[in-house]
Amino acid sequence: xxxxxxxxxxxxxxxxxxxxxxxxxxxxxxxxxxRQVLRAGLGAAGTVALALGLLAWLGFLRVAHxxxxxxxxxxxxxxxxxxxxxxxxxTVVLAVCAAVMLF
Amino acid sequence: MSGxxxxxxxxxxxxxPARRGGPGRxxxxxxxxxxxxxxxxxxxxxxxLANERTFLAWIRTALALIGGGFAVDQFLPHLAWGVRAGxxxxxxxxxxxxxxxAVNHWVRxxxxxxxxxxxxxxxxxxxxxxxxxxxxxAMVVVVLFGWEGR
Numbered sequence: 285x286x287x288x289x290x291x292x293x294x295x296x297x298x299x300x301x302x303x304x305x306x307x308x309x310x311x312x313x314x315x316x317x318x319r320q321v322l323r324a325g326l327g328a329a330g331t332v333a334l335a336l337g338l339l340a341w342l343g344f345l346r347v348a349h350x351x352x353x354x355x356x357x358x359x360x361x362x363x364x365x366x367x368x369x370x371x372x373x374x375t376v377v378l379a380v381c382a383a384v385m386l387f
Numbered sequence: 388m389s390g391x392x393x394x395x396x397x398x399x400x401x402x403x404p405a406r407r408g409g410p411g412r413x414x415x416x417x418x419x420x421x422x423x424x425x426x427x428x429x430x431x432x433x434x435x436l437a438n439e440r441t442f443l444a445w446i447r448t449a450l451a452l453i454g455g456g457f458a459v460d461q462f463l464p465h466l467a468w469g470v471r472a473g474x475x476x477x478x479x480x481x482x483x484x485x486x487x488x489a490v491n492h493w494v495r496x497x498x499x500x501x502x503x504x505x506x507x508x509x510x511x512x513x514x515x516x517x518x519x520x521x522x523x524x525a526m527v528v529v530v531l532f533g534w535e536g537r
Contacts, residue, residue: 295436302443309450316457323461362435362497368442368490375446375486379453379479386460386472 300355306371307348313378314341320385330385337381344374427501438496445489448515452482463530470529474522481518 314337321334347370354360429435456478460471488511495507 293433295433299436299440299443302440306443306447306450309447309454313450313454313457316454316461320457320461359432360436362429362432363439363442363493365494368439368493371446372449372486372490375449375453376483379449379456379483379486382453382456383476383479386475 296355296357296360299360300352303348303352303355307345310341310344310375310378314338317378317381317385320382324385329387333381333384337378340374340377340381344371347371347374427498427503430500434500435497438493438500441496442489442493445485445492449482449485449489452478452485452519456482459526466529474526474529477518477522481515481522485515 317334317337321330324330347367351363351367456475459475459478463471488509492507492509492511499506
């Protein structure tokens with residue numbers, strides 16, 4: 285592959301769109317969390333859980349934003365392990381917040 | 388920047404420390420990310436991107452399971468609380484497992500590609516589909532017969 289040439293398989297574009305889809309899914313689940321707390325009333329634990337969940341959402345947005353920015357190169361560098369780990373940790377934090385909100 | 392020439396001459400002999408390691412090695416790689424780069428050759432960037440998209444697809448699966456946990460709690464309000472919380476917790480736990488496994492599998496695939504080995508196989512997809520099937524059947528049974536409990 286020569287630098288600057290467009291990949292005929294549009295791999296960077298597909299990866300960028302995959303990040304966008306994932307961000308969108310994360311946003312939908314974060315909105316469900318918001319709805320959960322609004323429905324149940326703002327208890328102390330629920331508020332803390334919601335705040336944590338929104339932080340996780342922001343963290344995921346940040347990782348996704350940086351990664352999408354890096355997709356502009358003709359041959360993007362591989363995803364870094366800490367970014368993959370951060371994305372997964374944000375997802376896990378959201379799940380833990382959801383579990384807290386059940387009670 | 389190009390990502391295909393940063394590995395240099397180190398293709399890694401059998402005596403290289405990074406080659407050794409047992410089952411716990413994948414977990415250690417999570418927290419020592421630079422070690423992934425040390426091993427083997429950087430694969431074609433398209434393979435890395437494909438691996439990344441697979442990782443994201445698994446993250447979306449995890450998010451869908453978590454969303455399902457919220458949905459059970461929010462959209463089946465007439466179920467007994469215990470049943471509702473149990474189903475929701477099962478879905479949330481599946482989501483957590485799915486997210487953790489997504490990173491683990493991504494790291495293992497990335498490492499296998501760098502070393503030129505076969506991609507790792509996994510029975511997680513089967514286990515996950517069985518778990519989802521069990522939750523779905525439980526939900527059908529509960530919705531059909533357990534509607535009265537409060």
